[in-house]
Amino acid sequence: MKEKSTMSQKMGTTFLSFLCIFWVMPVFVVLWNSFKNKNSINLMPFELPNAETFVGAENYLAAIDKYGLLQSVGWTVFITVGSVAAILLFCSMCGWFITRVKTWWTKLIYVLCLFSMVVPFQMVMYTLSLVANMLHLTNPWGIIIVYLGFGAGLAIFMFTGFVRSIPIEIEEAAMIDGCTPLQTFFKIVVPIMKPTYISVGILQTMWIWNDFLLPYLVLDLNKYKTISIVIQYMKGSYGSVDMGAIMAALILALIPVVIFYLSCQKYIIKGVAAGAVKG
Amino acid sequence: MHETGWVAGYTWPVSYYYGNTLLGVNMQKNIKKYWPVFTLPVMAAFAIGFVIPFAMGIYLSFTKFTTVKDAQWVGLSNYAKLLADQTYLHSFFLTVAFAAVTIILINVIAFAIAMALTKELKGTNIFRTVFFMPNLIGGIVLGYIWQLIFSGILVHFNTALNLDARLGFWGLVILVCWQQIGYMMIIYISGLQAIPTDVMEAAEIDGASSWQKLFKVTIPMMMPSITICTFLTLTNGFKLFDQNLALTGGAPMKQTELMALNIYYTFYGRVGFEGVGQAKAVIFFIIVMAMAFLQQYFTKQKEVQQ
Numbered sequence: 001m002k003e004k005s006t007m008s009q010k011m012g013t014t015f016l017s018f019l020c021i022f023w024v025m026p027v028f029v030v031l032w033n034s035f036k037n038k039n040s041i042n043l044m045p046f047e048l049p050n051a052e053t054f055v056g057a058e059n060y061l062a063a064i065d066k067y068g069l070l071q072s073v074g075w076t077v078f079i080t081v082g083s084v085a086a087i088l089l090f091c092s093m094c095g096w097f098i099t100r101v102k103t104w105w106t107k108l109i110y111v112l113c114l115f116s117m118v119v120p121f122q123m124v125m126y127t128l129s130l131v132a133n134m135l136h137l138t139n140p141w142g143i144i145i146v147y148l149g150f151g152a153g154l155a156i157f158m159f160t161g162f163v164r165s166i167p168i169e170i171e172e173a174a175m176i177d178g179c180t181p182l183q184t185f186f187k188i189v190v191p192i193m194k195p196t197y198i199s200v201g202i203l204q205t206m207w208i209w210n211d212f213l214l215p216y217l218v219l220d221l222n223k224y225k226t227i228s229i230v231i232q233y234m235k236g237s238y239g240s241v242d243m244g245a246i247m248a249a250l251i252l253a254l255i256p257v258v259i260f261y262l263s264c265q266k267y268i269i270k271g272v273a274a275g276a277v278k279g
Numbered sequence: 280m281h282e283t284g285w286v287a288g289y290t291w292p293v294s295y296y297y298g299n300t301l302l303g304v305n306m307q308k309n310i311k312k313y314w315p316v317f318t319l320p321v322m323a324a325f326a327i328g329f330v331i332p333f334a335m336g337i338y339l340s341f342t343k344f345t346t347v348k349d350a351q352w353v354g355l356s357n358y359a360k361l362l363a364d365q366t367y368l369h370s371f372f373l374t375v376a377f378a379a380v381t382i383i384l385i386n387v388i389a390f391a392i393a394m395a396l397t398k399e400l401k402g403t404n405i406f407r408t409v410f411f412m413p414n415l416i417g418g419i420v421l422g423y424i425w426q427l428i429f430s431g432i433l434v435h436f437n438t439a440l441n442l443d444a445r446l447g448f449w450g451l452v453i454l455v456c457w458q459q460i461g462y463m464m465i466i467y468i469s470g471l472q473a474i475p476t477d478v479m480e481a482a483e484i485d486g487a488s489s490w491q492k493l494f495k496v497t498i499p500m501m502m503p504s505i506t507i508c509t510f511l512t513l514t515n516g517f518k519l520f521d522q523n524l525a526l527t528g529g530a531p532m533k534q535t536e537l538m539a540l541n542i543y544y545t546f547y548g549r550v551g552f553e554g555v556g557q558a559k560a561v562i563f564f565i566i567v568m569a570m571a572f573l574q575q576y577f578t579k580q581k582e583v584q585q
Contacts, residue, residue, distance in 0.1 A: 013400050016392075020409045023457070026424050027412075033427065045431035090320040097317035101307050109322065116329045118571045120518050122542045123564040126557060127332035127339065130347060135327065149328020152321050172306055181310045181317075210417025212521045213543075228419040232525065235423060247427075250420055257415045265408060268415070269465055 027254065034059050034251045038244035059244035060252070066242070067230050069249055073256075076226040079140050079215065080208045083147035087155050087204050088197055090148060095159025096189055100168075110160060116153035121213060129217040138220040146218055147208055155200050162196040163189070202264070202271035209257070227253045340557040345550065357558035366533050367559055370541035377448065377537060378516030381455050385512050386505070389460045393467035394497075407468070411461035422525020425454045440527055444534035447527040451535065454522055459515060463508045470504030471497070503578070510574040517567055538563055 032048050033041045040053040047053075063069045098106035128146070132138055137145055166189070174184045190197075212228040221229065231253065234246050261268060310317075335347070340357055344350035361367050392410060396403050413421070429440050429450050440447050474497065482496050498505070520539040523529070529536035529544065536544070542563060545556035 009398070009400055012395050012398065013402065016395060016400065016406050017402075019392075020406055023409050024412070026428050026457070029428060029431075030424050041427070042430060043434065045427050086320075090324070093317045094321040097310065097314065101311050101314070103311075106318075109318070109325075112325070112330065116325075116333075118568050119329075119333065119564055120539070120560075120567050122520070122539050123560045124329065124332035124336055125543075126546050126553065126560075127335040128328065130335070131327060131332055137327070145324050146328045148321065149324035149326070152325045152328070156321070168306075175306055175309065181313045185317075206415055210415075210420075210521075212417065212419045212524075228417050228521075231419055231423060235525070246423060250423055253420050254416065257417075258412075261412060261415050262408075269407075269411065272414075272462060273465055273469055 030247055030250050030254075034244070034247035036244070036247075038242055041243040041247060055244070059248035062242060063234075063245040063248040063252065067234055067245060067249065068225070069227070069230055069252060072225045072227050072230045073252065075140055075224050076209065076228075077256075079143055079147070079226065080205055082140070082144045083151065083208050084201055084204045086144050086148045087151045088201055091152055091155035091200070092159050092190070092193060092197065093185065094152075095156045096163050096185055098156070099160045099163040100171075110156070113153040113156045116150075117157065121150075125213060125217055128214075132218045138218060140219070140224055143215060143218050146214070150214070151204055151207070155204065158200050159193070159196060162193055166192055198267050199271035202268050205260070206268075336557055337561065339554060340561045341554075343551075343554045345553060353554065357554045358562075360555045361559050361562065364555070364559075366536065367538075367541055367545075369534070370536045370538045373448070373536070374517055374519075374538045377452065377519070378513050380452055381459075381516050382509055382512045384452065384456050385459050385463055386508055388456065389463035389508070390467050390501075390505075392460065393464045393471055396464070397468060397471045407461075407464070410464055413458045414462045416458070418521025419525045421454060421458060422522050425450065425457075426526055441530035444531060447530070447535035451519075451523060451526055454526060455516070455519065458522070459512065463512065466504055466508055466511075467501070470501050474500050506574070506577050510570065510577075514567060514570055517563075517570070 029045055033045055035055060035057075036049045036053040036059075037055045038059070040047070049055075094109070098109050128150075132142065132146055135142070137143060170192075171184050171188055174188050175181070179187065210228065211226075212232065215226045216229050216232070219225070219229075225233070227249070231246065231249050234249060235241060339347070339350060341352060341354060342350040343353045343357075392406075396406055400406075416424075426440065429446075433439050433446065438446065440450050478496060478500070479492065482492050487495065517537075518539060519537055520543070523535070523537050523540045524543075527535040529540055533541075533544075538559075542556055542559045545552050545559055549556075
């Protein structure tokens with residue numbers, strides 16, 4: 001009996017190992033193609049670079065020089081960090097407030113937040129870009145406000161869910177001892193909510209970093225582009241498509257994601273499981 | 280920092296005398312005065328980013344417009360036009376087919392991998408890390424990665440993704456499976472780990488075969504996770520946009536256009552059809568919302584049964 005189970009375990013491990021290799025293959029194919037000359041990419045992507053096709057960092061330089069990829073990486077980092085920080089700060093404050101204060105309008109905010117999670121982006125994309133234009137939010141600072149508004153639903157939903165589980169007595173004690181609500185929130189509630197900050201932060205980071213359509217429609221594309229927009233531009237521009245530069249751009253877009261994933265994998269998987277309720 | 284430690288070790292004799300209810304009311308009043316600080320930033324951004332665009336969107340779906348200022352009320356004519364729009368109907372049926380195929384493939388494979396990974400295999404953590412990884416990659420990047428792979432394969436058969444609608448459809452299915460299996464796997468793993476071991480032991484003592492254990496014990500116990508994952512794949516399938524745009528862009532001849540992409544092209548590809556595009560978006564929103572309500576209903580029903 002025991003023999004059999006170790007046998008099947010070995011087979012399972014072998015099978016999963018093969019599946020794993022298959023799973024990471026696409027990324028590696030892109031990686032080695034990013035070092036090949038552009039004409040050999042489309043015809044034989046599965047061949048490793050050889051003496052003839054190897055071009056060193058040429059594709060990377062082309063992506064950076066011709067398409068301003070580094071600037072767009074910078075703007076993507078700026079927009080992601082700024083929006084996530086704004087969402088965490090303001091949504092946690094609002095989430096705590098509407099849980100502790102029960103009136104008609106706090107309940108209305110909560111219901112609207114739940115509702116906004118269900119609405120697909122296509123429903124508001126046209127009008128949102130109009131509103132953003134009218135209010136001059138078409139730059140990386142303005143888009144942070146748009147992200148705060150559009151990301152508020154999920155964030156407030158998750159924060160209120162957590163605040164409900166915090167015993168109110170701790171906050172009461174702080175207020176009796178003379179803390180103002182602001183002091184109570186920042187000195188007492190914020191430290192307790194740390195796990196929720198991490199979960200919400202990770203979900204929103206993954207969303208905003210990878211988002212394409214919202215920045216594409218809102219940003220003034222002559223001045224600011226995110227990574228996804230640049231890649232779409234490289235491919236969509238008519239005439240000669242520089243496959244080499246695209247491969248390099250894909251790899252440059254993947255590197256931050258891989259680093260982020262490997263460094264906080266534990267939190268990411270936990271955060272994803274927590275966000276699964278979003279639906 | 281020292282305040283935090285102070286609170287953690289603090290016992291509060293005072294609240295004992297005041298009683299919770301009365302204090303609760305005073306505290307609420309006290310907090311309420313601070314409403315502008317706590318809620319105004321989010322309320323303003325939420326109005327700009329969601330409430331106003333949403334309300335405008337509903338209104339504009341009943342008008343003909345190219346800019347908001349020239350919007351003219353046309354009643355239900357946009358909705359009548361979209362019913363006559365063959366590309367929209369095609370994209371609807373294609374999306375339904377796409378959602379059905381991906382629901383089955385993603386959930387069956389993710390469930391199987393989750394089952395394998397909860398057995399005591401070597402290297403479970405590495406497997407989990409690898410399978411989950413594609414989830415973090417953005418839709419546009421995913422689309423171009425797979426375009427390279429598919430074109431490299433299909434070039435040997437003298438064809439390409441954007442030449443054959445069926446290839447485009449299945450290409451998109453493979454891409455989405457690759458992306459989402461890891462995500463669903465995580466949810467299934469946490470569900471499987473929550474099954475109490477004594478139930479399994481009891482089934483073993485009663486002499487149940489592995490298939491019987493799977494269908495009579497594991498799957499019924501896993502129904503909450505299965506409900507979540509089914510609806511997640513369903514709504515993901517309906518909302519799919521970036522991957523569709525990057526992989527095929529609808530080619531050939533709009534035949535691989537899913538609903539979200541069809542709406543996008545109506546807005547930004549056909550001048551004078553903005554109102555129709557908005558009406559399409561409203562229908563799309565109603566479909567997605569109906570799915571959310573259905574999920575609520577199923578989840579609640581399960582809770583009652585348990």
